[in-house]
Amino acid sequence: MRSKILFILIVWSIEPVFAEDEFESRSLDLSYETSCDTRNDLITLSFVGDILIHQALYRSVVAGSQHFSQIWKKTDGLINKADISVGNLEGPAALGVDRQGRDRGDIGFVYDGEVYSGTNFLFNYHPRILSDLKKSGYDLLTVANNHVLDRYSLGIDKTILAARQLNLPVVGARHSQERNAPFYQIVQTQNMKIAFIGCTEMTNGNPDTKDQVLFCYKNPKRILAMIKEISSRPEVDALVVLPHWGREYTSTPEDQQKAFAKQYLEAGASLVMGSHPHVLQPWQKYVTRDGRETLIGYSLGNFVAGQYGLARKAGVVAYVGLSKEGSQKAKIFGVGYTPTYREGNEVFPIGGRDSRSVLNHVAALFGSKRRIEPTGALLEALCAKVSGVENQ
Template sequence: MVQRDIFQPGAITVAAVGDVLMHVLLQEVAASQPDGYGTLLRHAAPYLQLADVTIANLEGPAARDVLPGGGERAVPAGVIYDGQVYSGYPAFNYHPSLVPALRDAGIDVLQTANNHAMDRGSLGVDRTHEAIAAAGLPQTGTRSRSAPDAPWHTVITAGGARIAFLACSYSTNGRADPNHQVLQCYQDEAELLSTIQSLRASASVDAVIVLPHWGAEYTQSPDANQRRLARAAMEAGAAAVIGTHPHVLQPIEHVTTSDGRQGFIAYSLGNFISSQWTLPQRSSVILYFDLLPGPGGLEAQMPAYLPTRVTRYVSGVVVQPAEQAVDGQQSVTHVAQVLGHEGVLSLADIARLQGRPICTRRS
């Protein structure tokens, strides 16, 4: 059995969560609360903050004053949901206050390459970059028009090491991308793989984590294209591949590359937070893994994972450790069925690993 040790001495611990998908209900809840989007994230925040670096997929723009179609309309200060500028499916746009809320909850890197990246056109991508930069966060997978030659990846320094994160998307839902602001996983596959190879060969990068947005929605098994591209990314030099988009969990595979490096592929982390309510859609994980020196440089150890659940209470909607949630055992069981029992973390495990008490009080 492959070890699932995390928070090991000398390791750099990375955490990852899936889609941050703020449907209308969640935007309405945020708009009704004094701390806005922070209300939805506060129960998960202590666990996001445990890792040295935590990443999330920002599923859609956070573009100030941008309408569907890419036009502009000023929204009064303090209004974070109006149903037009800030609205839900099919053309998402979130009030930019979501970005500092994610930062304050413990997110360190945002993936912006996904099928909703162009929901508010080129201006939406630009304004999203502005919001992320204003919050002091890095992002990966999209470019602003003001920086057309900017790298698709970002590099984070943690524990004395430099970790590159590189995101791509399978699609922009047919929305035009005239300025090539989104890196495409398949259309730009040659560029994707060459970038991984270059980062892997760079003396200033110690590990490469690839973040593809791919696969078939609501399907718990990866398709042939996911499997092929994941293996190609690993062979090109990725330490791990961590996917999003299907809105449900998909399995994790241990990988040994042809040059002997150890790593893993997590095909989909599902929804971190959304208002999709079937058990597979509301159940996800905070994925933790250690980066430790190996024969091929820093290698990603097999991950462990804390099950999470999105729950609607009278007071609002929250994402929280499933163990804290009403009916949360259903989500714990689902996670174990899809990802495997051996990697499941309880709150007691987290407390033991971190040496501090963890509150199990329900919302």
């Protein structure tokens, strides 16, 4: 049981390409020095990538159950394994706000392409998506992404207020009337407090006139100062950065991603879990100058999206185990992942008896020895020491 208190198309497959000295296959089977000692406090986290409700998916929901969860409900078991589960909601959930940023009021649960849209690079979802995600087990969402201003400032305001009514924390953006509100949230589970902060590389050219969005690169001193300050607080056991960054449809992280990920970790973060490229990019263990073993997931790919081709239909639920001994900061004791894949209008978990092409594609970016079967016990899998895997 989870314990919580208080995120015409061309079909092709993208082959992963990266330098052997950084992402050789051995280094993808990650291992950590911290033991899984049940005398310490242990918690588990889960992360998914882009949640992007394209037109065909949205129309299937309107014609069907009128709950967005009909798309991803078969993966709910993966999410509910973890103590804290996080996703990236790509687009506003702003009741009645049209493409010009005007408030049309509640027009019902419809898809009209004007108020609620999943195409033409302008997205807005009925706020029911927030309650559907919470009911599926999500504890926090990052809304800092290139579509966050698709309904302008009002879209952010309405999304935040709708999430607040549900007691669903969101990070990376703030209400226009709350100019000093934080871009982060702290979530407590069991005896740990985990801080989450979201940022985006860009907003598709839409100006952030009211300083509502936290940017990853535009003012690096700002986010680095936040990370240093929050992570140094005695009550914060670990800090997670959720950046929306990188080049779309390429499985190779850019130099800027690599550089900033390491800066965030050196500043005090424990994890960097990215989104935006719509395809998977590799994960990497990184040891900071002060000896902390950290994790970078450059891109978790699409979780929900209407795009085509194996690389754009495959994603992962990434898992991280944290251990806290006494008053020390939490440390990573294990990581794992379960692949997901969209077929038609549904997302499915992928196990060892499923598509070999999906499994091979994901293994090329996340290794094969940390894959967790959909029905597998999470804590047991994260605690397991895998034969043939050395501490990198």
